[in-house]
Amino acid sequence: MTTPAIDLMTSLRSGNSTAPRLTWYGPGGERVELSGKVLDNWVAKTSNLLQDELDAEPGMRLALDLPAHWKAMVWALAGWQLGLETVLNGDGADLLATAEPDAVAGKYDAVVAVALPALAMRWEGGLPAGCLDYAAEVRSHGDVFMQHADADPSACAIVASDGRRHLHQDLLDGFAVRHEDGVRLHVPGSGGLEAALANALGAWRSGGSVVLTHPDIADTGKLLAAERIHGS
Template sequence: MPPTTVADLLTLLVREPGRPRVTWYGDDGERVELSGAVLGNWVSKTTNLLVEEFDAGPGTRVALDLPGHWRTVVWALAVWRAGACVVSPGAGPVDVLVTDSPAGASARDQVVAVALPALARSFPDPLPPGAIDAAGAVMTYGDVIGWTAPLDPSAAALDGVVTRSHADLLTDPAAEADRVLRAAGPRSEVVAFLLDVLAVLAGDGSVVLTSPATTAELADDAPRRDRLVASERVTAAG
């Protein structure tokens, strides 16, 4: 049976713990591979942070002011695992702002600053007072999800560019367990990006994500793209 909740999805992903589920090709040759076990670990830690720091649960609104990126996938899955709502920036009031640009946050915001480079151990710039530096904070939380509020299927899971409840979040799984090559777009398209990734994972597939700069380079270098497709065993392009 296909998963009907993000909790079900995470259980599916760790049935084959060593299988790659999200592979990221970033700028300057950065490559990050998250197996099912590693992805599940990141999501568990991030969910615990959201619950313990912000009491995240049904009705909590979390803005993801991030571009298409593997870290954005982790944060979205964690918000949904907590039963909360991913809000498009500008789509009304939020309880928590998760951003890679914390300098622009309002003094009223509860801010989590996310450094995107894989090897970042802290956010590179000064943070607003009270902001949480995700690079260090996430790793201090448990590898197993602790208490979370009971999921309300009717509660909002997405609000803004697309509106969906938790009951509707996983209704479009990909038909086959493909290894999908997908360009990660800008933050203005992050909801579509997240839904594409979610559909592939819910269909028991995996994704190979390329940053905008890498996508442009591959478009101009067909042999390099062919080598990537072969080495990553890509079976479909998203």
């Protein structure tokens, strides 16, 4: 059974799949550009890791203790593609993806450490016992996601900060922010992960693309002009 998130991933890897869909500017001059095809590959690999290695199933809860970052976008899309509920407010969950594995509080079926540097091939330093290293593991998983169990469109996809529950079937109509067709959207990371996800979903739904910037990156005219962003 399909959901809007599954349909969105299909649209990102079809059509003009080589066009930029997600561009990230991070500290130290870091710039990452993902086409629709490459974004779908990352999401598929992460979905496969969740499903095949962590036994994730539709209806389970995935907590994201991550900043507004391109890898956090990948994790949210992977969870929604699988039919999971994304948890951003620290409430209880079955699985946790975190950039701070040493600060984990609470019990989870699995904890995954997500190294944020783009070129990280593994977590730098030691990890707590039982914590999975995302950078070291994700590349071994397949580029195509084959779902073992159907996602339930009527299940919760995310609870927003205002308390509203958004179902999988309403993710693009209720949670996503509407944007004009083909928009090239600047999303400042300072707004937090929830706002970044809502805006990105709306941009992708309309066939557009997203430029996500770390809070330390100044919104200079040069950057916006280079990325062809208007009205930011």
